[in-house]
Amino acid sequence: MTAKSITYWGCEHVDANTVRFHLWASGQEQVSLRLNDETLAMHPTGDGGFDLTVDYVKPGSTYSYILSDGTAVPDPASRAQQGDVNGPSLVCDPDSYVWRNTQWRGRRWEESVVYELHIGTFTPEGTFRAATERLPYLASLGITMIELMPVSQAGGNRGWGYDGVLLYAPHSAYGTPDELKAFVDAAHGLGLSVVLDIVLNHFGPEGNYLPRLSPDFFHPERMTPWGNGIAYDVAPVRQFITDVPLYWLKEFRFDGLRFDAIDHITDSSEKHVLEEIAERIREEITDRPVHLTTEDSRNIISLHPYREDGTPELFTAEWNDDLHNAIHVLASGETHAWYRDFAHQPEKWVARALAEGFSYQGEITPRHREPRGVKSIDQPPVAFVDFIQNHDQVGNRAHGDRLLSLIGEKRTKVLLAALLLSPHIPLLFMGEEYGETRPFLFFTDFHGELARAVREGRAKEFADHASHQEEGVPDPNSPETFNRSKLDWDKLNQPEGESWLNFTRHLLELRQQAIVPLLATARSGGGKVLETGPGCVAVTWTFPRGTLSLAFNVGGHTEEMPDLPGETLFAWPEIHTELRPDTLIVRLAPGETH
Incomplete structure (x- = not known):
């Protein structure tokens, strides 16, 4: 057996009744499997791995791994949790959901109007099932693609999702894997693509047992802003990370993925892990277009090459923070923190981003005093995802202020029209279409020392933000912070909300009629x-x-x-x-x- 064929992770169905459990635990001398109420010794494979084949395992069975000191931990590759991130994992039947819209073959990228939403705050209930009921509204509006903020199991019930620790398991507070599949299935039935935001640059602080299971999972000398850097060049680690995107795309039939903060995915391998991921996706999924976007503060284009026929070789597009930052400075006058780089003649930075892609294409930034970016004018316009607000740019304000609250209706509508009628791919943040003014705050569900550290860290984060210290920063762990961030659907029944919605709908109709036809043959920014x-x-x-x-x-x-x-x-x-x-x-x- 070659190293490449070894399976290190997960709960593998050998047949209808037999399950093989795999775990890489190089930091443990022995590991047992607790399956329901029975504890079974696992067999070491000699390379830090353990496995065990068990007959007559029913879907829904609970299981945990018991470490040498008696600690019970969930499966790092869990497909579902019975409860929270620290509890037992569930054996899932991958064929339990019967797909209805089996003829779905996706939508072309140039048609995309992306709608970013957070499952927990999109509806009062905050579940996959409740979000499914709102899909006809989005389809009738003219949205063509839904982008879910991360849904992997994370600590607590409330959070943005970027501190996930069980990267294969849908967050149990939102619903079951089958309910997530039903959401995707219903969207496809309405002509909506669905993409998922995933985080492969770090693991969250609560419920991450990988350092105890396999200390080699993390690089000893590498850190990210959110925790230990991952050792992508270690074979079992690479298998875990590269399988995550394929799992969500195949198991849940997502139409694409957004890769969070890839500038913090540092890999010394001969082939970068991100290139391997993109190549595998392009090779293994050929029955429909798969749209892969990245967030990367470096302003690079090497991961986004396009073929002569206009199709992407690796990743499809880049989130264009330059456009947002420049347009925010131009419209609001704010120049604190990261906005400093666009403080001088912001209209020129906005125009360059619209015309060529990035604002910074090798120039030295005032904030970091070093060059950033590369030439981007030869990229097609659809290689850039633009927005005037998103979860980051709203939620990473101390009080979660939406743009409408900062600059008023007239100016916001100007920017919204510019966004939706430019040749770049537009992204709306949930509620933006009807003029939502409720904030989207940073919220978590941690306890004890971790809660205190997050609360204090959040306050320090705004040391160089305009006057936020005077007002204080909402406690991320307070349920009220979370509840204040839920959308106000009643606004749709008010004249102001209805007027905003009609404005957005008209712009989206114009985009599909007049802008999208231009993009099919557009090969450079032009x-x-x-x-x-x-x-x-x-x-x-x-x-x-x-x-x-x-x-x-x-x-x-x-x-x-x-x-x-x-x-x-x-x-x-x-x-x-x-x-x-x-x-x-x-x-x-x-x-x-x-």
């Missing part, structure tokens, strides 16, 4: 920045199928209208011959008709 006055941005993109132009003013003075070719596609609040404050215009000139 953007040109036009000269405008302070507070204004104007960009023209030339594609084989047409020329798209966009200009807006969020400054305090009326400026001359730049030369925008074509007919007016959209203007807000109305068409003018000059670019007045808090206005926007989009024009479209046809190109090739064949």
Whole structure:
């Protein structure tokens, strides 16, 4: 047997009645399996692994691993938990859910309008089942892709999901694996793609027993901002990490994944673990398009090569924090913390991001005083996911302020229209479509010393943020912090919410009718920045199928209208011959008709 064929992790169904349990526990001399009420010794494999084959194991059986000192721990590769992250794991039947929409073959990437949501705060109930009931609303709005914030089992019942420790198990507070499958299935039936945000750069602080099971799982000299760095070059570790994305894509039929903070995935292997993951996905899933996006503060494009036919070789697109940060400075005037890099002439940084992808393409940043980024103008426009707010940019404010609360309705609508009618892939954060003003706060469900450390750390985090210290920072562990972050669905029944929703719906209709057709043959950014006055941005993109132009003013003075070719596609609040404050215009000139 070669090393590559060894299975180190998980609960493997050999046949309908037989289950083989695998565990890599190089830090333990002996391990036992507690299956329901029976304790069975596991067999060492000689390479730090243990396994045991058991007959007549029923789905729903509970199991834990018993360490040398008698401690019971869950399976690190658990597919489901009976309760919280510290309790026993459950044996799952991978065939228990009967899929209804088996003919689903996905949607093209250029059609994507991404809607990011957090299961726990999207509905009052905070469950997969309750979120499923809201899917027709999203489909009727014009959303084409739902992006779930991480749902892997994490400590406590409340949290953003980025501190997961059981990376294969859906969070039990949200529901069962079958209820998550039903969510994806129902979305497909409505024509909605579903992608999942996953975290492969660290493990959360509560319920992570891997250091006791296998200390070699983590690199002894490498740290991330959230915990120990992972040793991706160790064979059992690499198997665990590379199998996670394939598991979610195959078992739950997700249409893609978003990889969190990949700049903190440091791998010294000959082939970087992220390249291996992307290659495996492209090789093993060929019956539908799979959309893979990354979050990476380095502004690199090496993981996003595109073929001549416009299809991605590895990853599909990059979350474009540059665009958000620059546009936030331009519209709000805030220049603290990470916004410092965009404080000088923010309109130029916004225009460059829209035209070329990244704002920083090798320039030295004021905040870190070192170069950041590479040239990105040759990337297709769909290689960038843009947003004017998301979970990070709202939730990482001390009080979770949404953009509408900061800059007002007129200016926010200008930015929303610019987002939805640009040639980049747009992302909306839940509630943005109807003008939600409730905050999205940072919340956790830790206890004791860990709760105190998180509370104090959160307060220190805002040391260089404008005046937040004076107001204090909400306690992340308070249930009230979590409850305040739930969406206010009643606002949809009010005139203001209905007006916002109609505004968003109209923009999404225009996008599908006029913008998406331009993108199928767009092979490079094609953007040109036009000269405008302070507070204004104007960009023209030339594609084989047409020329798209966009200009807006969020400054305090009326400026001359730049030369925008074509007919007016959209203007807000109305068409003018000059670019007045808090206005926007989009024009479209046809190109090739064949």
